[in-house]
Amino acid sequence: xxxxxNGFVHKIMNERLNVLSARVLHQGDLIAQWDRNxxxxxxxxxxxxxxxxxxxxxxxxxxxxxxxxxxxxxxxxDSPTSITETMxxxxxxxxVDLLRMSSGHDNPPLHVEERASLEEKxxxxxxxxxxxxxxxxxQFTYSSxxxxxxxxxxxxxxxxxxxxxxTPRLFxxxxxxxVDWETSPxxxxxxxxxxxxxxxxxxxxxxxxxxxxxxxxxxxIPAEWIRSATxxxxxxxxxxxxxxxxxxxxxxxxxxxxxxxxxxxxLCIILPAQHAVISINSEEDQMQQILNAVWNEILPIxx
Numbered sequence: 001x002x003x004x005x006n007g008f009v010h011k012i013m014n015e016r017l018n019v020l021s022a023r024v025l026h027q028g029d030l031i032a033q034w035d036r037n038x039x040x041x042x043x044x045x046x047x048x049x050x051x052x053x054x055x056x057x058x059x060x061x062x063x064x065x066x067x068x069x070x071x072x073x074x075x076x077x078d079s080p081t082s083i084t085e086t087m088x089x090x091x092x093x094x095x096v097d098l099l100r101m102s103s104g105h106d107n108p109p110l111h112v113e114e115r116a117s118l119e120e121k122x123x124x125x126x127x128x129x130x131x132x133x134x135x136x137x138x139q140f141t142y143s144s145x146x147x148x149x150x151x152x153x154x155x156x157x158x159x160x161x162x163x164x165x166x167t168p169r170l171f172x173x174x175x176x177x178x179v180d181w182e183t184s185p186x187x188x189x190x191x192x193x194x195x196x197x198x199x200x201x202x203x204x205x206x207x208x209x210x211x212x213x214x215x216x217x218x219x220x221i222p223a224e225w226i227r228s229a230t231x232x233x234x235x236x237x238x239x240x241x242x243x244x245x246x247x248x249x250x251x252x253x254x255x256x257x258x259x260x261x262x263x264x265x266x267l268c269i270i271l272p273a274q275h276a277v278i279s280i281n282s283e284e285d286q287m288q289q290i291l292n293a294v295w296n297e298i299l300p301i302x303x
Contacts, residue, residue, distance in 0.1 A: 004032035007297040017293070018284040019265065021199040025207055025277040026302055041180075041196045042281050045262030048181070048195035049147045050229075051205070053249035054170055055154055055162045056099065057225030064157050067096040071149065074156040077128040088132040095153065097136040098146040099248040100233040104132035108143030112193070121185040124152045140234045140246055144192035147249065148184070151191025162189040173215055174204045193262070199281040205260075206268045206277035230258045230270070240288045254295060265290050274302040 005022060012019045021039045024032040059065040072091030088104060097103050109127055110118075120126040127149055151162045158165060163181040171179050182194030197205075208214075209230065213221030232245035232252050241259075244252035251259050253269060260268040265282025267290065278294055 004301050005034045005298070008293055009034055011293040011297050012290070015286075015289055015293070017265075017282070017286060017289055019280060019282045019290060021279075021281040022298075023199055023203040023277075023279045024298060024301070025203055025210075027275050028207060028211075030203075032298075032301070039199050039281070041198045041201075042266075043193075043262075044195045044197060044202065044266050044281075045193050045264065046144070047202065047260045047262040047266050047268060048191065048193050049144075049249040050260035050268070051166065051170070051195060052147055052151055052154075052162050052189075052191040053099065053229050054221050055166050056095070056150060056248075057221055057229065058165070058169060059154060059158060060225065061222045065095060065154070067094065067099075069095045069153070069157075071128065071153065074153060075124055075128060077125050088135060090128045090130065090132055093132070093136055093149075095150070098150050098153075099229075100246060101140055101143050101146050102137045102234055103141070103143060103146050104134045104136040104138070105130070105141060105143060105145070106133040108141055108145050110143075110145030110148050110192075112144070123148060123184050123186070123188070140236050147192035148188070148190060150249075152184075152188045154191075155188055161187070162191055164189075170208075170220055173218065173220055174201070174208060176201045176204065199279050202266075202268050202281070203277055203279040206270055206279050209268075209270050210272065210275065210277055241291050242288075253291070255299065261287065267291070267294075269294065271299075271302065274299070276302045 020036045022034045071093045093103055109130055127145055155161055176197055180196040182190045212223035212226045213219055229248035230250050231247055233247050236243055236246050241253050251261055253259050256273055257269055257271045265284040265287050267280040269278040278298055
């Protein structure tokens with residue numbers, strides 16, 4: 001199976017891209033794999049966001065949440081005292097705004113550096129102390145803080161962490177056991193990051209997405225939710241594969257594909273037209289170059 005990835009491996013080696021593991025599934029079968037050393041559980045960074053999205057879909061199906069649910073419906077923190085007539089209170093933020101990262105912050109809160117240094121232990125209180133700079137729902141601004149608030153909102157509504165909720169409903173059916181997912185100081189599943197799984201386990205998640213939530217005859221996630229989450233919900237202004245639009249915690253891609261992705265080259269690419277999944281783990285910041293290698297060297301073997 002390694003031979004089918006020779007072109008990809010040659011490309012990443014020539015370009016000195018520190019890709020660690022690759023898996024290619026086609027028609028549900030593993031057709032190619034490669035590991036620089038071995039496939040171990042690694043921090044998946046923002047791929048975690050796409051797992052959090054699955055919990056939201058289940059909560060909506062059960063009538064526990066709605067896309068128009070607001071932070072003010074469940075959190076009683078006062079509006080920021082600094083708010084002016086030109087600003088918007090975060091209490092008005094709807095779940096849909098958080099899912100498509102259109103919350104209205106010019107400088108999104110709770111990014112990784114801020115999380116590491118923040119003295120306030122109640123991250124929900126901190127997030128809701130910051131006025132929005134513009135009307136929500138109009139402009140995409142990538143925000144890990146938005147996804148953390150999705151996780152916090154989910155926990156407030158269900159009484160369970162995202163991790164605990166997903167364990168019997170998603171992780172266990174996929175054969176992903178003893179999951180480690182980092183939390184906030186007050187025990188909220190990080191949601192935006194912090195999930196540790198292997199690349200092979202990630203490829204199973206990708207196959208579930210390709211099958212629109214069906215796994216071995218069981219509908220784990222509503223198919224309509226996956227279709228909604230993985231189509232463009234808002235425009236993005238980035239270059240290359242970051243300029244194709246954003247769904248609900250998923251990026252749109254070239255070739256009518258979509259992906260979950262995480263910092264330093266974690267990728268789970270779903271190609272519905274090719275009935276294929278490509279999962280990659282890396283320690284590499286040149287993520288567009290990795291994607292270019294996928295399009296140039298792996299996509300042709302799927303035809």
